[in-house]
Structures are given as structure tokens and as C-alpha cells.
């Protein structure tokens with residue numbers, strides 16, 4: 001099913017993300033986690049793509065299994081930084097051969113020292129290329145706190161609009177821990193005429209190292225209420241995991257209560273986290 005069709009329905013959607021293994025030796029454990037998450041019957045699952053394409057075979061295989069073996073709608077990511085147009089065309093063809101209808105078109109992070117062999121500068125160029133190669137539903141990334149490279153949020157939103165005009169039918173947000181940031185972002189993009197559905201990306205933070213990584217990489221704002229949880233439970237992995245799942249669930253309930261109907265959980269290949277969130281929302285999801 002095309003995700004654009006799914007998002008048109010008048011219902012709350014819950015989706016989960018998996019990422020491919022970095023080495024073939026860990027493929028089996030990721031495949032098992034994927035199967036367990038698929039058994040929860042989410043509205044769709046996304047499979048990330050290693051920037052530079054190093055793990056692209058795994059992305060294709062996991063996505064193909066989701067669709068063919070587990071009958072789950074799949075959103076397959078594709079990045080273009082450091083890629084040639086030939087390589088992108090080859091990947092799009094592989095997605096097509098595996099019946100993949102939904103692609104999240106991303107630029108990817110620019111490697112240190114630049115991306116000298118890249119035919120692409122921005123994700124919008126990839127969106128146009130994919131669109132010219134078949135009948136895909138294409139999504140893009142967006143950043144409620146602004147993308148790290150953007151001079152300011154206004155410019156970032158103008159570039160986002162160009163990406164949508166290039167052919168993005170929906171957007172998925174970068175993680176955020178304060179819903180007011182999302183509400184403000186939605187107001188600002190709607191004001192600028194971006195009308196496509198926006199899926200809220202929620203990251204359940206379940207260990208302290210994860211938080212350190214997040215804040216150092218993306219500078220995501222951590223509210224005091226969230227920091228207090230980390231201070232109190234950070235040394236106790238089981239308690240931190242429980243608190244992280246509850247914090248994410250509360251965020252999701254508030255989002256749905258305020259009309260944000262589409263939720264994507266960065267479930268980090270952890271079926272128990274996906275299951276915990278889904279169980280707490282059973283009545284809300286209907």
C-alpha cells in the first residue's frame with residue numbers, strides 16, 4: 001500500500017523503524033527483531049539506509065522480507081550523498097523489483113572532508129530522480145528544531161517547501177522531546193503552504209549513552225522534565241528503559257490528543273520497546 005493512501009484515512013497510524021546490520025554476521029539478529037516487530041502489525045515499517053550505501057543489500061533484503069514474508073507495508077530509505085546517478089538508478093530498480101512502493105528520499109550526512117564523488121547536493125534532487133523512475137510514493141525528512149546545517153529555521157522551511165514541490169507526498173520528523181516544538185513547527189510550515197501530512201518521529205530513549213549521542217549529534221533540546229528522569233534513573237538500565245518508554249508514550253498521547261495522528265517510533269531494532277509502546281496505546285489506536 002502507498003503510505004500517501006494510508007495517511008489519507010481518518011485514523012491514527014503507528015509505525016516502527018528498523019535499521020540494517022553493519023556486518024553480515026549480525027544479519028540474523030536484525031532479521032529476528034524485524035520479524036518480532038512485524039508481528040505487532042504496525043501500519044507500516046521503515047528500513048533505514050546506511051549513508052554511502054555500504055549496507056544497501058541488507059536494506060533491500062529486510063524490506064523485501066517485510067513485504068513478502070510478513071505482509072507489512074514498507075518504507076525503504078535511500079540516501080544520495082556520495083552517490084552517482086547510476087548507483088541511485090540501480091537501487092531504485094532493486095526496490096521496484098522487490099515490489100517496494102514507498103521510498104524516504106534523503107540526502108544523508110555529508111562525510112567529513114566532503115563528498116567529492118556525489119552527483120547530488122540535496123534530497124530534492126533525489127526526489128526528482130526517483131519520481132522519474134517509477135510510480136513511487138516518496139517521503140522526505142524534516143526538522144522541527146531546524147536542520148543543523150541550516151542558517152536559520154525560516155530558510156530550512158523554504159528548502160523543505162522546495163523538496164515537497166519536487167514530489168514528497170509526506171514528511172517524517174527528526175526526533176524531538178518537547179511537543180511544543182512540533183506544534184510550533186507545524187504552524188510555521190502550514191503558514192508557508194506546506195500541506196502534506198507530517199509523521200511525528202518519536203525516539204524512546206532507554207539508555208544514557210543514547211542520550212549523549214543524540215545531543216552531541218543533533219543538538220536536540222532536552223526538556224527539564226526529561227533531564228530529571230535521566231538524572232534519577234540513568235544508572236539503572238531497567239528503570240531507565242521503563243521510564244524512556246513511558247516518556248515516549250506520554251509524548252505520543254499528547255500528540256494524538258492535539259491532532260497529530262501519525263506517529264513513527266524509532267524502535268531501534270528493539271521489539272520489546274515497540275511492543276511496550278503499542279500495548280500502552282491499544283485503546284487509543286482502536
Ligand code: FAD
Pocket residue numbers: 047048049050051077078079104105106107108109110121122123124140141142147148149150155156157159160163172173174175201
Ligand atoms: P536535505 O533535505 O537535502 O537538507 C539538508 C540541508 O540542506 C538542510 O539544512 C536544508 O535546509 C539545506 N538545503 C536543502 N536544499 C537547499 C538548497 N537548494 N540550497 C541550500 N540549502 C539547501 N540518514 C541516513 O544516512 N540514512 C537514513 O536512513 C536516514 N533516515 C532518516 C530519517 C529521518 C526521518 C530523518 C529526519 C533523518 C534521516 N537521516 C538518515 C539523516 C539525514 O540523512 C540527515 O539529517 C541529512 O543531514 C539531511 O538529509 P535530508 O534528506 O533532510 O537533506
